[in-house]
Amino acid sequence: MGKDFIHLSNISKSFDGQMILDELDLKIKENEFMTLLGPSGCGKTTTLRLLGGFETPDEGKIFFDGKDITHLPPNERKLNTVFQKYALFTHMSIAENIAFGLKISKKSKAYIDDKIKYALKLVNLDGYENRSVDSLSGGQQQRIAIARAIVNEPKVLLLDEPLGALDLKLRQDMQYELIRLKEELGITFVYVTHDQEEALTMSDKIVVMNQGYIQQIGSPEDIYNEPINAFVADFIGESNIIDGVMIEDKLVEILGTKIPCVDIGFDKNQPVDVVIRPEDVKLVDPSAGFMEGDVVSIIFKGVHYEIEVHANGYDWLVHTTKMHPVGSHVGINVTPFNIQIMNKPESSDEKAVELDV
Amino acid sequence: MVKKIGSRIYLSIIFLFLYLPILVLIVLSFNNSKTRVKWGGFTLKWYASLLENETIIEAFVMTLQITLTASILATIIGTLAAIGIHAMKSKGKAIMLGATNIPLLNADIVTGISMMLLFVRFTELGFSTVLIAHLTFDIPYVILNVLPKLNQTSKYAYEAALDLGATPLYAFYKIVWPDIRPGVFSGFLMAVTMSLDDFSITYFTKGAGVNTLSTMIYTELRKGIKPEMYALSTILFGIALILLLVMNYRSSKKAIN
Amino acid sequence: MFKLKKQFLAGPYIVWIIGFILLPIVLILFYGLSDYHGNFTFDNLLSIFDPIHMKSLLFSLRLALICTVICLILAYPLAMILNSMHLKHQSFVVFVFVLPMWMNFMLRILAWKLLLSNNGVINNILASLGLPAIQLLNTPSAVVFGMVYDYLPFMILPIYNAMSRIGHDIIDAARDLGANQVQVFFKITMPLTISGVLSGIIMVFVPALTSFVISNLLGGGKVLLIGNVIEQEFMQTMDWNLGSGLSIVLMIFVIASMAFMNTHNKDGEGTAVW
Numbered sequence: 001m002g003k004d005f006i007h008l009s010n011i012s013k014s015f016d017g018q019m020i021l022d023e024l025d026l027k028i029k030e031n032e033f034m035t036l037l038g039p040s041g042c043g044k045t046t047t048l049r050l051l052g053g054f055e056t057p058d059e060g061k062i063f064f065d066g067k068d069i070t071h072l073p074p075n076e077r078k079l080n081t082v083f084q085k086y087a088l089f090t091h092m093s094i095a096e097n098i099a100f101g102l103k104i105s106k107k108s109k110a111y112i113d114d115k116i117k118y119a120l121k122l123v124n125l126d127g128y129e130n131r132s133v134d135s136l137s138g139g140q141q142q143r144i145a146i147a148r149a150i151v152n153e154p155k156v157l158l159l160d161e162p163l164g165a166l167d168l169k170l171r172q173d174m175q176y177e178l179i180r181l182k183e184e185l186g187i188t189f190v191y192v193t194h195d196q197e198e199a200l201t202m203s204d205k206i207v208v209m210n211q212g213y214i215q216q217i218g219s220p221e222d223i224y225n226e227p228i229n230a231f232v233a234d235f236i237g238e239s240n241i242i243d244g245v246m247i248e249d250k251l252v253e254i255l256g257t258k259i260p261c262v263d264i265g266f267d268k269n270q271p272v273d274v275v276i277r278p279e280d281v282k283l284v285d286p287s288a289g290f291m292e293g294d295v296v297s298i299i300f301k302g303v304h305y306e307i308e309v310h311a312n313g314y315d316w317l318v319h320t321t322k323m324h325p326v327g328s329h330v331g332i333n334v335t336p337f338n339i340q341i342m343n344k345p346e347s348s349d350e351k352a353v354e355l356d357v
Numbered sequence: 358m359v360k361k362i363g364s365r366i367y368l369s370i371i372f373l374f375l376y377l378p379i380l381v382l383i384v385l386s387f388n389n390s391k392t393r394v395k396w397g398g399f400t401l402k403w404y405a406s407l408l409e410n411e412t413i414i415e416a417f418v419m420t421l422q423i424t425l426t427a428s429i430l431a432t433i434i435g436t437l438a439a440i441g442i443h444a445m446k447s448k449g450k451a452i453m454l455g456a457t458n459i460p461l462l463n464a465d466i467v468t469g470i471s472m473m474l475l476f477v478r479f480t481e482l483g484f485s486t487v488l489i490a491h492l493t494f495d496i497p498y499v500i501l502n503v504l505p506k507l508n509q510t511s512k513y514a515y516e517a518a519l520d521l522g523a524t525p526l527y528a529f530y531k532i533v534w535p536d537i538r539p540g541v542f543s544g545f546l547m548a549v550t551m552s553l554d555d556f557s558i559t560y561f562t563k564g565a566g567v568n569t570l571s572t573m574i575y576t577e578l579r580k581g582i583k584p585e586m587y588a589l590s591t592i593l594f595g596i597a598l599i600l601l602l603v604m605n606y607r608s609s610k611k612a613i614n
Numbered sequence: 615m616f617k618l619k620k621q622f623l624a625g626p627y628i629v630w631i632i633g634f635i636l637l638p639i640v641l642i643l644f645y646g647l648s649d650y651h652g653n654f655t656f657d658n659l660l661s662i663f664d665p666i667h668m669k670s671l672l673f674s675l676r677l678a679l680i681c682t683v684i685c686l687i688l689a690y691p692l693a694m695i696l697n698s699m700h701l702k703h704q705s706f707v708v709f710v711f712v713l714p715m716w717m718n719f720m721l722r723i724l725a726w727k728l729l730l731s732n733n734g735v736i737n738n739i740l741a742s743l744g745l746p747a748i749q750l751l752n753t754p755s756a757v758v759f760g761m762v763y764d765y766l767p768f769m770i771l772p773i774y775n776a777m778s779r780i781g782h783d784i785i786d787a788a789r790d791l792g793a794n795q796v797q798v799f800f801k802i803t804m805p806l807t808i809s810g811v812l813s814g815i816i817m818v819f820v821p822a823l824t825s826f827v828i829s830n831l832l833g834g835g836k837v838l839l840i841g842n843v844i845e846q847e848f849m850q851t852m853d854w855n856l857g858s859g860l861s862i863v864l865m866i867f868v869i870a871s872m873a874f875m876n877t878h879n880k881d882g883e884g885t886a887v888w
Binding site (some may be wrong): 367369371372373374376378379381384385408420434435437438440441442444445449453456457460462463464465466467468470471472473474475478489490492493496500525536543544547550551553554556557561569570574578581582586587590592594597598601 | 619620621622624625626627628630631634636637638639642643645656691692695696698703705709710711712713714715716717718719720721722723724725726728729735763767778803816817820821823824825826827831840841844845846848854857858861864865868872
């Protein structure tokens, strides 16, 4: 991928004495689909608004294509935003909405008409020029909001939870549409969401945030398979997060049982968090597992069964395609490679992070 | 920064414009001087002699009677009407709202005169005709305050209550009423304010025997305003100020909770 | 079954509308279109073309127009300032503008009379500055001043309401699309507050056109508005037919201005002030 295009350098921002972002440092590459992911209040929307120019940081600088834009007003920035609740202008027609930015930059009538046609086609709403905003469904309004932003040919498109108000099916359709758009336009997308599935589906790079701090930056695969701490593990998908003690390299003790793993480099007897994805837990014959337990509940989820197994005082969450009736006695096994060992959070900040989930 | 200072100054000028006459009246109520323009020292004597001035007390009592009776009745009729209108189909709703707008938007003088023409045909002008006239312009304020609140309430919550076995009356009291109560209350307050402040419509419908504060002042214009009037209106304003401040404080506390 | 019952709750009010809103209007039409003996005539209506009546009508229209324009010029920036303060409780704004109404309206106008009179506070201030006294009272300007004072809240509140309904994200979106603050004002704020402006205009123009008290108090009998003419016909000359005829003319103007506003008001939120 391209060079660093946007650089948020040591940004701090607080509202009413409450720290929202604390020395955030983030680089965004050209032509990248980057997602800021985190729970509400983690600072992701503030980060986006700083980029859009709707807020100014208390400290730090924002560079755009090498230029300092920290104090540039939103109307002079070469990026456009798709707002959470669409923010369409209800007193204008669809065409007037889309033409808004173009008219301000004094484009010719013919150019504007061309652009409206092109944009409507791009978002699959050809022929909607003269409809009123109120006559559109939520999904259609969202497409118009996207069309209105992209006709200005921004180098970066900011999207603030644009699919939040749509229902599930529509949301999934729009995810594919956004990926297609991004590929057709070849511009940078900065996408804010609290929906991990959205983030995993669309992004080139995910930035997991919590309480104003970046927790982890990486590809969807990295984030999912190698979460850096318990917060990320828990936020991205479901996980079994169990207190453990590192006995020695490649051996960890959880729930009174020593099990092999692949991690090395921890101190002897260091307390750790052990993270195991539900789909990585194998239910086997009682004698074949490293631990025995009883099935407490089972729910059919379509693709798999979601099973809860009570073993050694912990309720394990297990995803499996095999049916195990409630009450059956099973063994639990996990291949060492699928066991993630993580440092316990040290600072109180990080602890708060954990509680917040 | 300059913009901020400018807007502060502008704001102050407008507020001075709105509240200067009130300030003047309050100052006059403490003025120990026969001529109104000169300051003759501080006194409370107008407050003392207020109680002995029968015409003023009579007009004040009449004003209170009309205002309170009209506002309470208007609140009841208006709230019921709002619930009824809310349940209507769009056409009926439009007709009702159109009719509701007539007394609000029509000229006071025309409303007053047309009611007088009606009253003199069927009855003597007096307390009851003033009351009816006040009710007529108070009810629309109540309706317009309650209707938006009704539009905000969820139809489903009410139906859920019925589904859980509540009688319509109980469901209304437990589900709808808490939602519309602020609207009913502000409607009542608007009705009180409008009744208290009305002159034109009372003037045409009152007949000889009845005088509210407004009509009394108007008839006594040439004789000059008695200083006791200033004392009375200062007391009224003070009560309103305290009442509204307390309410504002309580509603803001609620908002915080 | 219950649906039907609920609509019945409006019953008393429907009776009220018929008895005390519609019937009086029918009566005023009846009086206005008949002579003393009850014979049908257009004379009362046509008497508006009597030079005295016509003069006072035109004068009333002029003063009402001036008053409305002044109120609009004062109110719009004020609403913008109030809106920019992001008050937590918008009811506070209503409170501030409604509170003065609890002090009798006539007394408040009379207080202005004291302030504006020849030896009043304002002329005293002028005198102490060595400036010549100015005749403020008993002029058309004084009447307009009183009207602006009395009706200004009715212009501010609907505009402020309309303005506070504009979401921040709408403004942000316009800025994001390249609009500077002036462009945001003309392309977003103005068009979205037009309904508030229109209902403000109605709420000020109609009472200003039909007022008779303020002109009596501040005009000193020298300013004769159409409202004063009608009042005199009813309370002094006792020619109710003529008075009703002129009232009908007034009503036509009220309806016409309302119709004009309605055709220009797309979202129909016009009349809801509070």
